[in-house]
Amino acid sequence: MTVQKSHFVCVVCPIGCEIDVVHEDSEILSMEGQKCDKSEEYVRQELLEPMRILTTTVRIRGARWPVIPVRTDGPVPKRLFPRLMRQLKRIELQAPVDMLDVVVSDIAGTDANIVATRSMPQER
């Protein structure tokens, strides 16, 4: 275990505080630059496991367009993005699809579902 210094830009709100943190692994020893308490939670999570919403597209058959936009319905570990992308490349949906339809549930054991972010009716 070593004491390290890291720099973060908090993305909780538009202010985007620049924060310098002294930490031992994921334990925060001190931090400066933040303007509110929310940053601490953000930085702790960043040290532990950066989490993000993934937005992408998947193939769809029978619709006007060849792809449909989707997202995770909650934040997932950022490091799993390549795995999620690979898995999503393999699937193909069939129109019609409604907005917020679950496309893949509990993707890669993340507890998050992949949901459609628009409806796509079936094209005649």
Next chain:
Amino acid sequence: MEVDVAVIGSGPAGLTAAIHARGSGARSVVLLEREEELGGILKQCIHNGFGLEQFKQDYTGPEYAERLIQDLEETDVQCFLNTLVTDLSPDRVITALSPEHGAIEISAGSIVLGMGCRERARGSIGIPGTRPAGIFTAGVAQRFVNIDGYLPGRRIVILGSGDIGLMMARRLTLEGARVIGVYEIMGYPSGLKRNIVQCLDDFDIPLHLSHTATGITGKERVEGVTISKVDSDLRAVKGTEQLITCDTLLLSVGLIPENELSQQAGVEISAATKGPVSTETMATSVPGVYTCGNVATVFDIVDHVAQTGATAGASAARYVGGRLNGDVPHVDIVPGENVRLLFPHRYSFQGDLLLFIRAAEPVEKPVTVEVSPPGSRITRPYARPNEMLRVRIPGAKLAEVRHPLKVSIREK
């Protein structure tokens, strides 16, 4: 065909305007859209971050659009898709073309302009070199990937650090392309800090400030881009050229309101905002013609776009109802200290003034926005050129004003 209100463009501005025009008493409202679907540019902005203010939700672009479309479908607003408006006359006659209806002529009691903006292209920045395939604006690439479902290339250089370019850096990386770097001529990024973090830093994509493209090579297809450092006068520094091998160059160098139609109607265009000179009711210089969204001025967030759409729609309905006069007294709104851009340009004594302000220089400390007369002072935590400030001045405070309103941003 005769209607009370005709809205041109079905992005968030036009959709909101149509809903509000109908809701504010217009009896017949039509919405004209050249694309085959409603929603405008939001359909291709598949990332999240939309509607935090208006809906208190973190929507993606398509979700935000669908939410508005659902609201529109509750009304009897008539939508014409695949319908390109080709002409607009000062007496509010619209000519449009559609494969289904042929040439249409619509005579409207009032009109709302909601045509959005377009991206600056290569011509507007003048990079020398060959003219091969493989050069796109970031927005065109966004459409290719997110709607048409294919990659524009495999090894990509992005010129300019606008938000759409940043989004595409992440998107293309996720899809397996190699984004070599983002090159920005200015000494600071033009996109939001949070987008730099989430789109570039998250994926280890380098951002090179004070760099620009000084050449393009390749005959049929782009084979490389020459990148040079620039000095403080933004001139390329000799001897700093490096050739970067790539098959695609994306440009993310700014947006401009799309006002060809507005000009046909004789609408006065502001040199500062590149959109119609407008009042707080979104009235342009032509009576009965209103404006909103990115055709009015390039906004940063969709909530602001929708807010101007709501005002424009309501005003258009009041105009046909005879409750709003086209020719009313007004005072100008003029930039003072540290203000680059202001919207609207005039105040016409019709209620509160919602003012959008772009700072000239960043101030990373609390600032006071001063509007004088009437001498209103509003505090904000910071002022940044890439995040418009928005302040509301109550109409009651402005009733007695007879001189131009001067807007300044000062460190508190």
